Amino acid sequence: MLEDLFHKVKSRVMVTTPDADAHISIPRDIMFKCPRCQKAEFMDQFEQVGKVCPHCGYHARLRAGERLEITVDEDSFIELDGDLKSLNPIRFPGYEEKIAKLQKDTGLTEAIVTGTCRIEGEACVIGVMDSHFMMASMGSVVGEKITRAFEYAQEHRLPVILFTASGGARMQEGIVSLMQMAKTSGAVANHSDAGLLYISVLTDPTTGGVAASFASLGDIVLAEPKVLIGFAGRRVIEDTIRQRLPDDFQSAEFFLEHGFVDRIVERSRMRDTLGKLLRMHRREEGML
Amino acid sequence: MSKQATAWECIELIRHKDRPTAADYIPMIFEDFIELHGDRCYGDDAAILGGIAKFDRKPVTVIAQLKGRNLEENKKSNFAMPHPEGYRKALRLMKQAEKFGRPVICLVDTPGAFCGIGAEERGQHEAVAKNLMEMMRLRVPVVSVVMGEGGSGGALALAVCDHLAMMQNAVYSVISPRGFASILWKDASREKEAANLIRITAKDLVELGVCDGVIAEPSGGAHKNPALTAEAIGTYLHHVLPKLIEKPIDNLLQTRYIKFRKIGVFQE
Ligand SMILES: [Zn+2]
Numbered sequence: 001m002l003e004d005l006f007h008k009v010k011s012r013v014m015v016t017t018p019d020a021d022a023h024i025s026i027p028r029d030i031m032f033k034c035p036r037c038q039k040a041e042f043m044d045q046f047e048q049v050g051k052v053c054p055h056c057g058y059h060a061r062l063r064a065g066e067r068l069e070i071t072v073d074e075d076s077f078i079e080l081d082g083d084l085k086s087l088n089p090i091r092f093p094g095y096e097e098k099i100a101k102l103q104k105d106t107g108l109t110e111a112i113v114t115g116t117c118r119i120e121g122e123a124c125v126i127g128v129m130d131s132h133f134m135m136a137s138m139g140s141v142v143g144e145k146i147t148r149a150f151e152y153a154q155e156h157r158l159p160v161i162l163f164t165a166s167g168g169a170r171m172q173e174g175i176v177s178l179m180q181m182a183k184t185s186g187a188v189a190n191h192s193d194a195g196l197l198y199i200s201v202l203t204d205p206t207t208g209g210v211a212a213s214f215a216s217l218g219d220i221v222l223a224e225p226k227v228l229i230g231f232a233g234r235r236v237i238e239d240t241i242r243q244r245l246p247d248d249f250q251s252a253e254f255f256l257e258h259g260f261v262d263r264i265v266e267r268s269r270m271r272d273t274l275g276k277l278l279r280m281h282r283r284e285e286g287m288l
Numbered sequence: 289m290s291k292q293a294t295a296w297e298c299i300e301l302i303r304h305k306d307r308p309t310a311a312d313y314i315p316m317i318f319e320d321f322i323e324l325h326g327d328r329c330y331g332d333d334a335a336i337l338g339g340i341a342k343f344d345r346k347p348v349t350v351i352a353q354l355k356g357r358n359l360e361e362n363k364k365s366n367f368a369m370p371h372p373e374g375y376r377k378a379l380r381l382m383k384q385a386e387k388f389g390r391p392v393i394c395l396v397d398t399p400g401a402f403c404g405i406g407a408e409e410r411g412q413h414e415a416v417a418k419n420l421m422e423m424m425r426l427r428v429p430v431v432s433v434v435m436g437e438g439g440s441g442g443a444l445a446l447a448v449c450d451h452l453a454m455m456q457n458a459v460y461s462v463i464s465p466r467g468f469a470s471i472l473w474k475d476a477s478r479e480k481e482a483a484n485l486i487r488i489t490a491k492d493l494v495e496l497g498v499c500d501g502v503i504a505e506p507s508g509g510a511h512k513n514p515a516l517t518a519e520a521i522g523t524y525l526h527h528v529l530p531k532l533i534e535k536p537i538d539n540l541l542q543t544r545y546i547k548f549r550k551i552g553v554f555q556e
Binding site: 088140169172180181185211237240254 | 471
């Protein structure tokens with residue numbers, strides 16, 4: 001299962017290095033060029049530190065498999081509902097072809113991977129959205145897998161940890177995609193009413209209908225540094241108000257300041273932080 | 289009932305300058321409406337009109353998205369595009385209804401939740417999400433009626449309900465046809481084509497299992513006879529509400545969850 005997720009697309013795209021007036025071309029799978037600070041780093045070193053730029057702390061987007069590998073205990077992940085696949089509810093032209101191509105290119109069946117695992121020994125249900133699959137937009141399959149993950153967790157009295165990323169609802173599924181917001185929020189409500197813990201970890205980008213549903217409903221809402229969070233797209237707002245927005249608008253730091261994020265946690269501390277939080281919410285740890 | 293108009297014809301009808309608004313309908317459908325203001329947190333959003341009224345001689349909570357009938361009214365109500373404080377006011381009134389055991393009736397009519405700096409600063413995403421979760425477990429019956437425009441998450445935040453009705457010419461969509469054309473085809477001018485493709489009419493939504501019933505409008509649209517339209521809405525609510533009130537509450541909540549739980553098209 002995990003091996004499938006790690007199916008990598010090696011694209012030997014030639015990129016220009018930062019200090020290269022001479023236009024030296026370097027294959028992308030050997031060097032990583034940071035889009036924020038423009039500095040370059042050897043790819044294997046960059047990958048070893050969880051794809052965080054050692055120069056400026058930029059957290060690159062991860063694939064679901066990569067996220068699982070740095071988060072869960074070795075060999076503890078068991079996938080749930082891995083064979084759920086999208087159909088075409090409003091018969092939108094070209095949708096099936098687009099899904100098929102993405103499945104081939106990413107090795108994923110859909111924009112989220114869910115399953116059970118242990119994190120520092122603590123059992124939980126985990127879900128990881130992958131922005132490489134249609135910007136992890138939420139259609140029927142994403143909605144159903146999240147709902148089932150919460151239902152499974154409720155039945156087995158397990159906490160849920162979701163790494164969210166999404167451009168929002170999947171427009172190609174029309175109104176059916178919008179309804180996934182209500183469906184997943186209902187599943188969170190039931191899990192919560194059973195007294196169980198849900199931690200959402202907002203990763204880049206968590207916006208639109210996903211930000212406006214389950215991603216914001218965690219008992220604890222964590223975020224990676226500098227990630228984009230928000231309801232509306234930046235361009236939509238700029239078009240509405242006819243002015244340019246500051247660069248840090250809708251960042252994790254912006255929402256921390258405004259009270260919508262509990263903590264910003266660097267990738268290198270995430271596993272440790274989740275482990276601590278899970279342990280503190282064990283039934284037997286409670287004083288009452 | 290006249291025959292179902294195309295999606296684009298619907299959009300033209302609901303954009304008609306004389307299309308009745310919640311402010312027109314509420315006095316015609318309900319008695320003794322008393323408006324209540326504010327979210328007890330930040331402010332009062334005029335895009336959401338809420339309060340207590342009597343329906344069939346019993347108290348109900350009414351929450352509506354308010355379009356203006358002219359530019360001045362629209363400036364005040366922000367063209368029915370609520371800010372977070374609007375959704376929080378709505379939720380406050382719903383929790384109040386829950387405490388006093390009266391049903392909630394939501395009249396949905398919005399292009400969408402407002403997109404702006406203040407809306408983001410005050411957590412539009414969180415306000416919408418909270419309403420979805422809290423409405424799913426609200427321990428009183430909720431009926432939502434899409435009156436004209438059901439614009440995405442901003443509409444859904446008043447439409448997690450036991451029964452969703454739509455006016456015959458109303459539309460309800462994940463994104464406006466214009467937004468759809470602009471994002472997926474990079475060409476906003478293909479709005480009309482998108483409207484007719486993405487299945488947004490009342491008839492479409494009944495077929496897709498999202499909408500539970502359609503309320504007929506007079507031939508030519510609601511503005512041709514607002515009083516008759518109001519009567520049709522009243523009759524519809526009179527028919528739907530008692531059945532929901534009769535149900536044991538836990539049964540009602542489970543049915544509400546399943547109503548949304550079963551929406552989704554996939555294979556395994
Ligand atoms: Zn950097």
